[in-house]
Amino acid sequence: MTSYTLKVNGTERSLDVEPDTPLLYVLRDTLGLRGPKFGCGLTQCGACTVHVDGQETRSCVLPISDLAKGAAVTTLEGLGSTKNLHPLQKAFIEEQAVQCGYCVNGIIMTSAALLARNKNPSEAEIREALAGNLCRCGTHQRMIAAVQRAARAMG
Amino acid sequence: MRIERRDFLKASGALVVAFSLFGSGRGTSAADPPGLPPPRNTDKGAVDAWLAIGRDGRVTVFTGKVDLGTGTKTALAQMAAEELDVAFERIDMVMGDTATTPDQWLTAASLSIMVGGMELRKAAATARQALLVRAGQKLDLPVDQLTVEDGVVRAKGDAAKTVAYADLIGPDGFRMNVDPDIQLKKPGDFRVIGKPIPRVDIPAKVTGEFLFVHDFRLPGMLHARVIRPDELGARLVSFDDSAAKEIKGFVQTVRKRDFLAVVAETEWAAIKAARALKVEWTAGTGLPEQKQIFEVWRKKPVAKEEVNQTAGDAPATLAGSARTIKATYEFAIQTHASIGPSCAVADYRDGKLTVWSPTQGPHPVVHEVAGITGLPKEAIRIIYLDGSGCYGRNGHEDATADAALIATLIGKPVRVQWMRADETARSPKSPPRCADLEAGIDANGDVVAWASEFHIGVNHLAVNKPLDYPLLAALELGLSKPEHYTGFLFRNATAPYAFPNIRVKTYHHGEYIFRSSHLRSPGRLENVFANESFVDELAALVKADPAEFRLKHLSDPRGLAVLRAAMDLAGWQKRPSPGPDAGGGGSVAKGRGIAYARYNDTNTYVAAVAEVEVDRGSGEIRVTRFCVGHDCGLMINPDGVANQVEGGIIQTVSRALMEEVHFDRKRVTSVDWETYPILRFPAVPKVELKLIDRPDQPPWGAGEPALVVVPAAIGNAVYDATGVRLRSVPFTPAKVKAALAAPTPQRA
Numbered sequence: 001m002t003s004y005t006l007k008v009n010g011t012e013r014s015l016d017v018e019p020d021t022p023l024l025y026v027l028r029d030t031l032g033l034r035g036p037k038f039g040c041g042l043t044q045c046g047a048c049t050v051h052v053d054g055q056e057t058r059s060c061v062l063p064i065s066d067l068a069k070g071a072a073v074t075t076l077e078g079l080g081s082t083k084n085l086h087p088l089q090k091a092f093i094e095e096q097a098v099q100c101g102y103c104v105n106g107i108i109m110t111s112a113a114l115l116a117r118n119k120n121p122s123e124a125e126i127r128e129a130l131a132g133n134l135c136r137c138g139t140h141q142r143m144i145a146a147v148q149r150a151a152r153a154m155g
Numbered sequence: 156m157r158i159e160r161r162d163f164l165k166a167s168g169a170l171v172v173a174f175s176l177f178g179s180g181r182g183t184s185a186a187d188p189p190g191l192p193p194p195r196n197t198d199k200g201a202v203d204a205w206l207a208i209g210r211d212g213r214v215t216v217f218t219g220k221v222d223l224g225t226g227t228k229t230a231l232a233q234m235a236a237e238e239l240d241v242a243f244e245r246i247d248m249v250m251g252d253t254a255t256t257p258d259q260w261l262t263a264a265s266l267s268i269m270v271g272g273m274e275l276r277k278a279a280a281t282a283r284q285a286l287l288v289r290a291g292q293k294l295d296l297p298v299d300q301l302t303v304e305d306g307v308v309r310a311k312g313d314a315a316k317t318v319a320y321a322d323l324i325g326p327d328g329f330r331m332n333v334d335p336d337i338q339l340k341k342p343g344d345f346r347v348i349g350k351p352i353p354r355v356d357i358p359a360k361v362t363g364e365f366l367f368v369h370d371f372r373l374p375g376m377l378h379a380r381v382i383r384p385d386e387l388g389a390r391l392v393s394f395d396d397s398a399a400k401e402i403k404g405f406v407q408t409v410r411k412r413d414f415l416a417v418v419a420e421t422e423w424a425a426i427k428a429a430r431a432l433k434v435e436w437t438a439g440t441g442l443p444e445q446k447q448i449f450e451v452w453r454k455k456p457v458a459k460e461e462v463n464q465t466a467g468d469a470p471a472t473l474a475g476s477a478r479t480i481k482a483t484y485e486f487a488i489q490t491h492a493s494i495g496p497s498c499a500v501a502d503y504r505d506g507k508l509t510v511w512s513p514t515q516g517p518h519p520v521v522h523e524v525a526g527i528t529g530l531p532k533e534a535i536r537i538i539y540l541d542g543s544g545c546y547g548r549n550g551h552e553d554a555t556a557d558a559a560l561i562a563t564l565i566g567k568p569v570r571v572q573w574m575r576a577d578e579t580a581r582s583p584k585s586p587p588r589c590a591d592l593e594a595g596i597d598a599n600g601d602v603v604a605w606a607s608e609f610h611i612g613v614n615h616l617a618v619n620k621p622l623d624y625p626l627l628a629a630l631e632l633g634l635s636k637p638e639h640y641t642g643f644l645f646r647n648a649t650a651p652y653a654f655p656n657i658r659v660k661t662y663h664h665g666e667y668i669f670r671s672s673h674l675r676s677p678g679r680l681e682n683v684f685a686n687e688s689f690v691d692e693l694a695a696l697v698k699a700d701p702a703e704f705r706l707k708h709l710s711d712p713r714g715l716a717v718l719r720a721a722m723d724l725a726g727w728q729k730r731p732s733p734g735p736d737a738g739g740g741g742s743v744a745k746g747r748g749i750a751y752a753r754y755n756d757t758n759t760y761v762a763a764v765a766e767v768e769v770d771r772g773s774g775e776i777r778v779t780r781f782c783v784g785h786d787c788g789l790m791i792n793p794d795g796v797a798n799q800v801e802g803g804i805i806q807t808v809s810r811a812l813m814e815e816v817h818f819d820r821k822r823v824t825s826v827d828w829e830t831y832p833i834l835r836f837p838a839v840p841k842v843e844l845k846l847i848d849r850p851d852q853p854p855w856g857a858g859e860p861a862l863v864v865v866p867a868a869i870g871n872a873v874y875d876a877t878g879v880r881l882r883s884v885p886f887t888p889a890k891v892k893a894a895l896a897a898p899t900p901q902r903a
């Protein structure tokens with residue numbers, strides 16, 4: 001076991017885990033976070049998406065030893081909470097853009113990264129940005145509307 | 156970590172606790188895992204089984220139905236709040252705990268509102284009446300002089316005379332039976348039913364605070380991975396876990412007959428140990444050639460033959476018709492493709508087993524877990540926690556049994572998480588379908604006979620009975636599970652329109668290819684595909700506008716209304732198919748198609764227009780828009796209905812265009828998202844809805860009906876665009892190109 005230091009949702013954490021442990025399991029099992037989800041473990045679906053140093057990242061195969069010391073990791077919980085919603089989270093609630101909710105972490109984290117680089121994406125740009133995220137319940141249309149709503153709110 | 160709201164009620168000998176999901180150590184007895192509510196009366200006939208009123212006026216509602224991500228938690232709470240006359244915000248829902256909720260069978264078949272909700276309304280209405288009677292006694296007034304507002308009973312003429320529900324009901328509860336004939340509220344008086352109340356689960360789902368079964372943890376919990384062969388039917392010969400033992404955190408290997416699992420202290424160690432295990436399997440029992448699957452299916456032994464519908468004499472009329480037309484339709488084997496592979500957590504201690512499970516049927520699955528663990532049913536408690544959307548018996552019940560078995564064998568709490576290949580390849584599959592249709596047309600161009608034969612999986616209508624369903628663990632333990640109960644596959648085989656001579660037959664094949672399951676709208680989807688494509692072929696043959704042709708043969712006003720609604724939304728242009736692009740040689744051909752169905756022949760009405768663009772070069776179909784008319788009677792939550800209808804349509808566009816389980820002669824080769832792709836964001840159509848609200852009608856389901864019209868609507872639109880008929884789902888580019896290249900308009 002090795003000790004790793006990461007800044008997770010703004011808090012510095014010291015993590016004693018095996019070097020090859022994917023970030024997803026460090027976040028979920030060591031830190032008890034619920035945001036990032038196991039969907040495939042193959043980087044095919046996006047359910048595990050987090051931000052590492054501001055970059056959207058698939059956490060399911062990324063070994064913790066590959067992260068820089070003190071790297072900043074943001075999960076869905078770090079974006080906002082029910083008491084203090086991020087505009088994207090608020091927009092998803094307003095559009096009721098959720099059915100089972102399992103994929104929504106990946107959708108929101110990917111959308112947050114999109115809006116960080118493109119404040120006013122067209123519908124086509126939103127669809128392209130989310131092309132790597134899978135949703136099986138068919139909530140896509142509402143999710144697109146939610147991203148558009150958030151973009152307007154974030155101005 | 157979020158702690159659920161607590162609400163303690165003092166009761167003689169029984170403590171009712173609204174769910175605390177993170178074992179805080181405050182267990183009610185040494186034998187229960189921490190934080191578990193104690194068992195309570197779950198007899199469906201008793202009002203107390205359905206609801207309890209707290210000292211603080213909060214109402215806890217207990218239901219055996221669960222929320223699979225469809226919004227039933229919210230909609231059922233609306234129904235209870237309505238009948239009880241309390242504010243929606245006062246309701247706490249407890250769902251799917253076999254020890255504390257009444258058995259309402261599965262959450263399935265789009266019956267949650269229609270049947271499950273009605274049971275709940277009756278219990279709540281009975282309770283309200285009882286409370287009014289008590290209030291009358293307390294206030295010394297007749298019941299008809301009283302009104303209720305948000306759990307407070309008031310005298311009609313005197314605002315000072317009030318008494319709250321909480322002061323009318325003691326710790327003993329109602330102690331009365333649900334009145335099956337109790338009068339329910341009339342639609343004109345609804346305050347809460349019919350409102351698009353935002354779903355109560357969504358906020359926590361978008362912030363990462365929501366507890367899925369995947370997030371559930373118990374103190375001392377271990378992690379397991381089950382190891383299964385790639386080849387179907389292969390049996391376990393031996394294993395070598397020497398390399399697995401070297402993994403830090405490895406605890407033990409578990410084997411019982413062909414059931415094999417590794418257990419470890421951490422999830423990552425369990426995954427590595429599973430990979431490090433060397434296993435020898437026998438050869439499998441083999442699979443048919445995928446290309447010949449429909450021929451193989453037709454030849455399977457017929458367990459049952461049924462004539463589902465007769466009118467007049469179809470065979471004789473066909474023989475004498477001026478013109479006849481025949482077509483065969485096929486629908487591939489598909490799978491649920493849940494985003495989150497199945498997961499369950501089990502704890503076995505002091506002879507009692509508790510499983511936190513995403514199953515659709517907490518009460519029915521007890522029977523299956525009992526058989527697999529050898530424990531008596533009374534010793535098993537299933538507690539529902541949300542999984543990923545499942546769409547009809549995916550791997551959830553298998554993972555539940557896996558966790559139950561391992562926990563029982565090792566005596567420690569254990570979490571089983573299926574990997575992607577488990578969920579995609581090993582979960583049960585929808586059976587294949589083929590249908591042969593024939594119609595006769597007379598000299599005037601009228602349809603005089605309709606005959607159809609469907610090859611379906613053998614069907615037992617096992618509503619409200621435990622389902623005998625071959626879970627993998629049961630097969631691996633050698634428990635005999637001969638039956639596959641795949642629901643309702645014969646429904647909607649009947650002719651959708653009024654023709655003078657009809658004969659509809661179903662052949663039920665008893666031998667399945669894979670373990671069979673009820674993938675969303677089982678049977679109805681495939682049957683409507685055949686029927687609605689064939690009706691379209693008839694319309695084209697007589698050069699009638701396909702929408703007008705359907706309107707002409709339908710007399711049910713609610714059916715006509717949904718058809719017209721879809722046509723209006725789409726701006727339907729009246730003309731026969733094929734349309735103007737079909738004769739041209741342009742690289743992209745546009746078209747529109749329509750389809751209609753009345754779900755189960757007896758409830759929800761739906762019609763949809765699909766607009767497509769077909770790329771002649773690549774064979775790709777792009778569905779640009781779906782316009783849907785939908786009537787499910789009274790809508791409890793119109794936004795909930797809209798969400799489910801849109802979702803079902805989009806999901807089924809994916810199934811119609813691209814989905815098919817792939818296999819070779821030994822194994823399923825669809826194991827991940829590359830080998831079983833689904834629709835992605837860029838290809839999702841716009842979906843527009845016209846939801847017809849009929850508050851004076853009974854509420855019908857909305858989770859499954861709408862999507863049954865999708866494949867036919869798309870196929871009919873492709874015909875309109877190109878003059879080419881697609882009769883085999885999925886409508887892959889290869890099939891489209893082959894059909895376009897064929898010398899005459901042919902089956903694809």
